[in-house]
Amino acid sequence: MAISATQNYTTLRTDNWRVAPIITVIILGSFVIYATWRALENQYYLAEPYLSPFYSPLINPEWWPISPAILILWAPGLFRFTCYYYRKAYYRSFAGMPPACAVEGRSKESYSGESKFPLILQNLHRFFFYAASIVLIFLWYDAFKAFNFDGHYGVGVGSIILVLNVFLLSMYSLSCHSFRHLIGGKLNVFSSCPTRFTLWKGASSLNERHMLWAWVSLFGVCLTDLYIRLVATGVITDMRLV
Amino acid sequence: MAEAVLRVFRGDSENGETKDYKVPVEEGMVVLDALLYIQANYDGDLAVRWNCKAAKCGSCSTEINGIPKLSCKTRMDSLPRDEPITVYPIKAFPVIKDLVTDVKWNYQKQKEIPPFTPPEDEEMIMYQDDVERSQEFRKCIECFLCQNVCHILRDNNAKESFFGPRYLIKIAELDMHPLDTVDRSELLRNEAGVGFCNITKCCTEVCPENIRITDNAIIPLKERVVDKYFDPINWILSKLKED
Numbered sequence: 167m168a169i170s171a172t173q174n175y176t177t178l179r180t181d182n183w184r185v186a187p188i189i190t191v192i193i194l195g196s197f198v199i200y201a202t203w204r205a206l207e208n209q210y211y212l213a214e215p216y217l218s219p220f221y222s223p224l225i226n227p228e229w230w231p232i233s234p235a236i237l238i239l240w241a242p243g244l245f246r247f248t249c250y251y252y253r254k255a256y257y258r259s260f261a262g263m264p265p266a267c268a269v270e271g272r273s274k275e276s277y278s279g280e281s282k283f284p285l286i287l288q289n290l291h292r293f294f295f296y297a298a299s300i301v302l303i304f305l306w307y308d309a310f311k312a313f314n315f316d317g318h319y320g321v322g323v324g325s326i327i328l329v330l331n332v333f334l335l336s337m338y339s340l341s342c343h344s345f346r347h348l349i350g351g352k353l354n355v356f357s358s359c360p361t362r363f364t365l366w367k368g369a370s371s372l373n374e375r376h377m378l379w380a381w382v383s384l385f386g387v388c389l390t391d392l393y394i395r396l397v398a399t400g401v402i403t404d405m406r407l408v
Numbered sequence: 409m410a411e412a413v414l415r416v417f418r419g420d421s422e423n424g425e426t427k428d429y430k431v432p433v434e435e436g437m438v439v440l441d442a443l444l445y446i447q448a449n450y451d452g453d454l455a456v457r458w459n460c461k462a463a464k465c466g467s468c469s470t471e472i473n474g475i476p477k478l479s480c481k482t483r484m485d486s487l488p489r490d491e492p493i494t495v496y497p498i499k500a501f502p503v504i505k506d507l508v509t510d511v512k513w514n515y516q517k518q519k520e521i522p523p524f525t526p527p528e529d530e531e532m533i534m535y536q537d538d539v540e541r542s543q544e545f546r547k548c549i550e551c552f553l554c555q556n557v558c559h560i561l562r563d564n565n566a567k568e569s570f571f572g573p574r575y576l577i578k579i580a581e582l583d584m585h586p587l588d589t590v591d592r593s594e595l596l597r598n599e600a601g602v603g604f605c606n607i608t609k610c611c612t613e614v615c616p617e618n619i620r621i622t623d624n625a626i627i628p629l630k631e632r633v634v635d636k637y638f639d640p641i642n643w644i645l646s647k648l649k650e651d
């Protein structure tokens with residue numbers, strides 16, 4: 167919908183603006199396909215003492231007919247889906263609203279952004295942050311357990327991978343915009359709450375790299391799961407370092 | 409001497425076309441220099457709005473090779489010269505003539521925001537920690553490049569429903585001020601339409617003052633709206649505090 171007759175063009179950009187949305191579609195699309203396949207596969211998620219992050223915490227109620235990963239993954243899945251950074255990424259690349267800056271996209275006259283159902287539900291992001299934080303506690307527990315080889319302390323490549331993975335996931339959570347708000351951003355008078363001010367400053371400095379943490383933790387969780395699957399299927403053997 | 413071809417829009421909202429001009433390129437030259445060269449040497453009636461030539465008055469916003477920029481801050485040597493360099497008026501506002509657009513809608517929106525309202529008869533010591541956050545937003549030079557690039561105003565022309573990033577940072581500046589007493593959440597959610605923003609960050613990308621519009625103003629405002637309208641836990645806690 168052009169403002170006027172002479173401003174009726176899609177874009178005048180001469181640079182390669184298509185590259186970024188295409189790369190995002192490929193990477194995010196591959197992640198969704200891989201994670202869905204692994205969540206539904208319902209095997210090769212345990213290679214003692216390592217447990218795949220897709221299946222943690224491992225709960226396996228008898229009444230549940232399909233993969234137990236589904237009981238867990240909604241929390242980190244919706245946490246990522248409603249993340250402010252991923253929203254930007256998929257609104258641009260999948261929805262084309264807009265595909266790149268100063269490029270007319272697929273927005274319609276009836277555009278209402280996140281002000282109406284269903285996208286108004288993006289406002290629930292902080293609740294998925296709470297849910298994903300509970301899962302994160304279990305992932306830390308798994309990382310500690312990854313140093314326990316039949317009751318003895320040991321270090322395998324998998325132990326290090328699990329620690330790295332949970333570290334990256336923690337950085338992603340600690341750099342979350344909702345966390346930054348809840349920890350102190352909501353205050354108007356910082357000087358009366360010095361502790362929250364300090365925490366807010368910490369969260370703010372992590373938040374500047376939220377996009378980076380979003381991507382590296384995404385790769386981290388996939389590679390961790392892949393490593394455990396490869397060990398569990400016997401394709402590779404976990405190397406013991408200690 | 410090196411030369412560049414500028415392809416400049418000439419016309420208004422109803423009729424217009426581009427015209428090519430050859431301009432000699434000198435060291436340190438910016439696009440505004442090239443436009444002023446055209447004015448001085450070819451077409452004296454080329455309409456260009458500018459004032460400071462120092463990226464501080466916010467007058468010279470244009471679209472250079474399709475990207476919203478200040479023409480006084482865009483060096484000629486940063487642009488490829490194998491193709492003509494296009495210079496267009498900003499797209500989200502109606503063209504008055506050539507590169508000059510009518511941006512008065514912005515000032516009308518500004519008037520709809522309740523101004524800073526400190527408490528009466530109360531003195532308070534202001535600490536730097538408390539005002540620092542709002543100070544980032546005060547760097548705004550009102551170039552309206554963010555308003556122009558925002559797809560909600562640019563492609564959807566939703567000027568009835570959305571104030572645009574420039575006025576969301578204005579609301580953030582006031583709302584985060586430790587002495588301000590006005591609750592603007594109703595305005596934010598309804599008239600200002602913070603929910604329309606889909607945080608795609610183009611405003612942040614084009615801001616010549618490098619204000620982190622989306623991360624530091626819009627997302628925190630969205631979170632404040634969540635506090636008030638979508639978070640029952642927060643609601644109960646605040647009621648308990650009041651009692």
Ligand code: SF4
Nearest residue numbers: 558605607608609611
């Ligand atoms: S982040 Fe929001 S306000 Fe900024 S350009 Fe995108 S939609 Fe517009």
Ligand code: SF4
Nearest residue numbers: 548549551552554615
């Ligand atoms: S916020 Fe930045 S882009 Fe927007 S009007 Fe102010 S200076 Fe210009």
Ligand code: FES
Nearest residue numbers: 249250251342343
């Ligand atoms: S904003 Fe990305 S996780 Fe919360």
Ligand code: FES
Nearest residue numbers: 460461466468480
């Ligand atoms: S002329 Fe003042 S900002 Fe460009």
